[in-house]
Amino acid sequence: MIVRIITVHVKPEFTEAFEVETVKNHEGSVGEAGVLRFDVLRDGEQRGRYILYEVYRDQAAVDAHKETEHYERWKTAVADMMAKPRESTSCEVVAPTDPHRW
Amino acid sequence: MIVRIITVHVKPEFTEAFEVETVKNHEGSVGEAGVLRFDVLRDGEQRGRYILYEVYRDQAAVDAHKETEHYERWKTAVADMMAKPRESTSCEVVAPTDPHRW
Numbered sequence: 001m002i003v004r005i006i007t008v009h010v011k012p013e014f015t016e017a018f019e020v021e022t023v024k025n026h027e028g029s030v031g032e033a034g035v036l037r038f039d040v041l042r043d044g045e046q047r048g049r050y051i052l053y054e055v056y057r058d059q060a061a062v063d064a065h066k067e068t069e070h071y072e073r074w075k076t077a078v079a080d081m082m083a084k085p086r087e088s089t090s091c092e093v094v095a096p097t098d099p100h101r102w
Numbered sequence: 103m104i105v106r107i108i109t110v111h112v113k114p115e116f117t118e119a120f121e122v123e124t125v126k127n128h129e130g131s132v133g134e135a136g137v138l139r140f141d142v143l144r145d146g147e148q149r150g151r152y153i154l155y156e157v158y159r160d161q162a163a164v165d166a167h168k169e170t171e172h173y174e175r176w177k178t179a180v181a182d183m184m185a186k187p188r189e190s191t192s193c194e195v196v197a198p199t200d201p202h203r204w
Contacts (some may be wrong), residue, residue: 002146003141003143005107005143005153019196022196022197023196023197026196026197026198027197030198030203038197039105039195039197039198040195040196040197041105041107041193041194041195041196042193042194042195042196043191043192043193044104044191044192044193044194045191045192050196051107051191051193053155089145089146089147089153090145090146090147091143091144091145091146091153092143092144092146093141093142093143093144094121094124094125094128094142094143094144094152095124095125095128095129095140095141095142096128096132096141101132
């Protein structure tokens with residue numbers, strides 16, 4: 001499994017629109033065979049800060065996600081809503097190691 | 103649901119011991135009624151950086167976790183392994199909103 005944690009800073013006037021677009025991306029993404037999780041989170045303290053918690057079966061699934069229509073649509077829709085470029089961290093899984101627990 | 107994302111920086115000589123202790127904490131935590139996820143991740147690029155992705159049913163579950171023996175044991179065991187104090191972010195869930203999808 002590969003976990004990608006994406007941090008996005010959204011301009012205050014676009015938070016609602018960003019959530020709408022990102023929920024659409026979430027719905028498309030969880031339908032992909034190689035996507036185990038695609039959680040969308042709102043920072044409870046820092047308004048406009050969002051975190052996407054994306055769990056993929058393997059690198060092929062990461063690559064496949066970037067080719068999807070919902071990802072392309074999201075990327076275009078939210079580009080001008082961001083206050084600065086998004087940050088991404090790739091992680092390895094320490095626990096749980098059982099794929100059925102994802 | 104409440105999501106807590108904890109970032110920990112571990113001294114290089116303690117990464118293995120930290121993982122052993124944190125997997126024990128993971129195993130205890132996923133047995134708690136109010137804990138929906140307790141993922142332990144290793145940063146793929148920055149050695150010694152770990153992320154805990156903790157999902158709780160509600161605030162009562164967060165409070166109950168802090169009273170458990172496995173949490174107390176972990177906190178004590180890893181205290182001297184950290185290169186600096188751990189950072190914590192509390193998040194609200196945008197998606198998925200269905201508790202069965204956690």
